[in-house]
Amino acid sequence: MNNNKVAQVKTIAIGLIVPMLLVVGLEIICKLEILPAQIVVAPHKVLITFFELISTGELLDHLRISMFRVLTGFVLGATLGFLLGTVMALSARSERVIAPLLSAVSQVPLFGWIPLLMLWFGIGETFKVVFISFGAFFPMLINTFEGIHGVPKSYLEVARAFEFSTIKLLHKVLLPSALPSLFTGIKLALGMSWMLVVGAELIAAGEGVGYLIVWGRQLFQMDIVFVGIAVVGFIGYLMFLTLTSLEVSLVRWHRPTSKK
Amino acid sequence: MPVLSIKGNKTKILAVLEGLLLPVIIIVAWLIFSTLNILPKNFFPSPKEVINGFYEVLSDGTFIDNLGISVIRVLKGFLLGSTTGFVIGITLGMSRFLEKLITPVFNAIRQVPLPAWAPLLVLVSLGEMSRVLFIAIGACYPVVLNTFEGVKNVRSDYIEVGKVFRFSRVQRFFKIILPSSFPATLTGLRLSLSISWMLVVAAEIFMTSGGGIGEMMWSCREDSRMDLVVVCIIGIALIGFIMNFIMQKMEMFFSFWRVTLKQSR
Amino acid sequence: MKNTGTLSVKNVSKKFCVHDNEIHVLDNINLAVKAGEFISIIGLSGCGKTTLLRLIVGLESDYEGDILLDGRKLNGPSLDRGIVFQDHRLFPWLTVEKNVGLGIVGKSETEKKEIISSHIELVGLKGFEKSYPYQLSGGMSQRAAIARSLVNQPEILLLDEPLGALDALTRMYMHQELERIWKKENITMIMVTHDVEEALYLSDKIVVMSARPGKLQKIIPVPLARPRDRASVEFAEMKEKVLEEFMLHTEHNFTYTI
Numbered sequence A: 001m002n003n004n005k006v007a008q009v010k011t012i013a014i015g016l017i018v019p020m021l022l023v024v025g026l027e028i029i030c031k032l033e034i035l036p037a038q039i040v041v042a043p044h045k046v047l048i049t050f051f052e053l054i055s056t057g058e059l060l061d062h063l064r065i066s067m068f069r070v071l072t073g074f075v076l077g078a079t080l081g082f083l084l085g086t087v088m089a090l091s092a093r094s095e096r097v098i099a100p101l102l103s104a105v106s107q108v109p110l111f112g113w114i115p116l117l118m119l120w121f122g123i124g125e126t127f128k129v130v131f132i133s134f135g136a137f138f139p140m141l142i143n144t145f146e147g148i149h150g151v152p153k154s155y156l157e158v159a160r161a162f163e164f165s166t167i168k169l170l171h172k173v174l175l176p177s178a179l180p181s182l183f184t185g186i187k188l189a190l191g192m193s194w195m196l197v198v199g200a201e202l203i204a205a206g207e208g209v210g211y212l213i214v215w216g217r218q219l220f221q222m223d224i225v226f227v228g229i230a231v232v233g234f235i236g237y238l239m240f241l242t243l244t245s246l247e248v249s250l251v252r253w254h255r256p257t258s259k260k
Numbered sequence B: 001m002p003v004l005s006i007k008g009n010k011t012k013i014l015a016v017l018e019g020l021l022l023p024v025i026i027i028v029a030w031l032i033f034s035t036l037n038i039l040p041k042n043f044f045p046s047p048k049e050v051i052n053g054f055y056e057v058l059s060d061g062t063f064i065d066n067l068g069i070s071v072i073r074v075l076k077g078f079l080l081g082s083t084t085g086f087v088i089g090i091t092l093g094m095s096r097f098l099e100k101l102i103t104p105v106f107n108a109i110r111q112v113p114l115p116a117w118a119p120l121l122v123l124v125s126l127g128e129m130s131r132v133l134f135i136a137i138g139a140c141y142p143v144v145l146n147t148f149e150g151v152k153n154v155r156s157d158y159i160e161v162g163k164v165f166r167f168s169r170v171q172r173f174f175k176i177i178l179p180s181s182f183p184a185t186l187t188g189l190r191l192s193l194s195i196s197w198m199l200v201v202a203a204e205i206f207m208t209s210g211g212g213i214g215e216m217m218w219s220c221r222e223d224s225r226m227d228l229v230v231v232c233i234i235g236i237a238l239i240g241f242i243m244n245f246i247m248q249k250m251e252m253f254f255s256f257w258r259v260t261l262k263q264s265r
Numbered sequence C: 001m002k003n004t005g006t007l008s009v010k011n012v013s014k015k016f017c018v019h020d021n022e023i024h025v026l027d028n029i030n031l032a033v034k035a036g037e038f039i040s041i042i043g044l045s046g047c048g049k050t051t052l053l054r055l056i057v058g059l060e061s062d063y064e065g066d067i068l069l070d071g072r073k074l075n076g077p078s079l080d081r082g083i084v085f086q087d088h089r090l091f092p093w094l095t096v097e098k099n100v101g102l103g104i105v106g107k108s109e110t111e112k113k114e115i116i117s118s119h120i121e122l123v124g125l126k127g128f129e130k131s132y133p134y135q136l137s138g139g140m141s142q143r144a145a146i147a148r149s150l151v152n153q154p155e156i157l158l159l160d161e162p163l164g165a166l167d168a169l170t171r172m173y174m175h176q177e178l179e180r181i182w183k184k185e186n187i188t189m190i191m192v193t194h195d196v197e198e199a200l201y202l203s204d205k206i207v208v209m210s211a212r213p214g215k216l217q218k219i220i221p222v223p224l225a226r227p228r229d230r231a232s233v234e235f236a237e238m239k240e241k242v243l244e245e246f247m248l249h250t251e252h253n254f255t256y257t258i
Helices: A002-031 A043-055 A058-090 A092-105 A110-121 A125-149 A153-161 A166-203 A209-218 A222-250 B002-036 B047-059 B062-094 B096-110 B114-124 B128-152 B156-164 B169-206 B213-222 B226-254 B256-264 C049-057 C096-103 C109-122 C138-150 C168-185 C196-202 C233-244
Strands: C007-018 C021-033 C038-042 C064-069 C081-084 C156-160 C188-193 C205-210 C215-221
Touching: A002 A043, A002 B096, A043 A058, A043 A222, A058 A092, A058 A125, A058 A166, A058 A209, A058 A222, A092 B002, A110 A125, A110 A166, A110 B169, A110 B213, A110 B226, A125 A166, A153 A166, A166 A209, A166 A222, A166 B114, A166 B169, A209 A222, A209 B114, A222 B114, B002 B047, B047 B062, B047 B226, B062 B096, B062 B128, B062 B169, B062 B213, B062 B226, B114 B128, B114 B169, B128 B169, B156 B169, B169 B213, B169 B226, B213 B226, B226 B256, C007 C049, C021 C049, C021 C215, C038 C049, C038 C196, C049 C081, C049 C156, C049 C188, C081 C138, C096 C109, C096 C138, C109 C138, C109 C168, C138 C168, C168 C196, C188 C196, C196 C233, C215 C233
Parallel strands: C038 C188, C038 C205, C081 C156, C156 C188
Antiparallel strands: C007 C021, C007 C064, C205 C215
């Protein structure tokens, strides 16, 4: 036990070496003005800017707006994906009818939809929410379909042998068996949504964390850009962690999927 | 066998017909609505307009030129990102110390949503290199992750065979670790190329003035040329599909022994 | 008969540490193997027979006692000892001939080709040189693995339950094949198995091990003439004798009537 703890501390210590070297190196580079201030910024300055943005409430405002967009888009896209995925998994005919069209549509790289969506919905909130929902839709659809479609035949035979009703079948067999896959879908969908909200805010927004980064760029303030990048990364990670712990408590019999 | 395959063909044809149902309905509805002028023209261009637009950009060469620029750009970013990713993945997989040293930093950086790198790269202002780097960042992750897993998952049984034959470290790497992890790397490469293709469009929208199909789409939007936007979307989707197809075939070709291994067990 | 390939195991003990608990896997093992002998080690699972084999190959270290091959102390794996694993462990990405040629060192390309083809012929896989492992049956895979382990002309061939994964009929066929290869190559073979019939059919001596800690329980010589007949009375008697060691022999009930 004790040996394990020592090894753990050692692992963490080794992991801290590179970040520490980076911080020290950047500080030295900035102090000696080796590279132009437009390209590098001292870590302590980033930290100061971070606290400034917090204390003025700016950062939280931006975050709140981005979060709202992400959640609306995610809920919209994931719900649609879930419903369509379920229908396709339960009816082979609907799969044959819908799947080819969907796979053709999914060939378009997500960012390729931006110009079209902007022409249709303008540059306001509707555009962002629809764009984000695109990102949530496909991963949710695919994983719902695979989760339900992939329920082992042997389990279904058990259900048939015990003459389960449709509701009991759904509740006792299909849903629990598909749950790990559903969670994978939710995680991927939320991650994708978070990526797209940042993307959408880069090109068409007056607020939101993505806009914060663009704003910093326009002011040539590298510290703001870095604060934005770090916050966006951290929040994305927090969302992932929350979902994983939710998964662990809900799906006790299955190991959670790691982020890929 | 032959009887079966005829029956199989019949159901196959039926499945294809069923799959064509929705697209056909959509196209017919599009035709009817646009000839009846029910839909606003600048939101839904008629099929005729799209075809004319396609002919227009095809004959003045802008379509092919811009697609070419994007393809070259994506290949640059993909090659840069995936080679770097391969080296990182192998290194982290082979050395426990480097794994502990680098993995936390790598994972932290990976949390940043890819678009967020664009403004930073614009500030660094490297011109074309900014766009290539932007693609390379996204291209690198899946190759690192898959190669790393591939190396970590090399069966210790095989390593033992190498010990029995007294393989050197170099021999062990080239005769066991590399071939055994290669299918995983290929999966990473396929994912990597499809992410690269998504990012090239983003790069061309976020960091304009280098040409490319994304930028062409962007300026068509500014001119409200909906028909050309649709042409570009179809072009992008088609190239993406072809790239993915090639990578899938390659993956199957190089990892035949793994696929069939799974089936036989 | 050659005089290389003698093995002596002297006072060998081996412990494993699992969660700070010491487990005695092998306890004071003594064994002498003559050149060209076929020895089987049999015992229940967990008796340390595979560990003993891995010690002899050199895949495990940190043991007490000495293991000597032709009087020299062992130091790690070496090409003078070949091994066939239970799961054939052919590399799935290589063809049969590439797999067989895997361990050949210090030979020219033409010599290499010759060695490969002669060994493929030896194990009866001619015509399958270009096949991949997934295209082979279990028995064929194990043949290829045997060929691979023989290419460096080891003095001793160690076999770790080599036929354990095969079906009963294929296994009997492989017994004949193993005996043929053993005679032709004229080398020492040590086989770990839990199949009493297999051990009886092939071995000059059977080493019976007991479990926890792994100890040498008894060495039973098998003086039957080769090729052996599984249906003969002598064979059945020998089998009873071995099974007695595991308390599995048939009890003959005597009824006394007055």
